[in-house]
Amino acid sequence: MIPQHSHCQICGKAIKYGEAVCSEKCKKEYEQFIKKRKMYIYIMYAALMFLILMIVLQLFG
Numbered sequence: 001m002i003p004q005h006s007h008c009q010i011c012g013k014a015i016k017y018g019e020a021v022c023s024e025k026c027k028k029e030y031e032q033f034i035k036k037r038k039m040y041i042y043i044m045y046a047a048l049m050f051l052i053l054m055i056v057l058q059l060f061g
Contacts, residue, residue, distance in 0.1 A: 009033075 004017045010026040010033075021027045 005014045006017050006019065007013065008015055008022040008026055009020050010029050011022065013022045015022045021030050
């Protein structure tokens with residue numbers, strides 16, 4: 001039977017259950033990935049708000 005484990009979010013190596021990454025190198029890459037993803041989400045929200053504002057201005061302006 002295979003012991004309970006998880007896989008590194010970056011390279012896919014088997015690691016202890018509950019951990020996200022296997023090494024400092026993968027940890028840095030994972031943090032950069034998370035930072036980039038957050039920035040994309042903020043940009044998407046800003047674009048959505050802009051579109052909503054434009055629609056409201058078209059309807060009532």
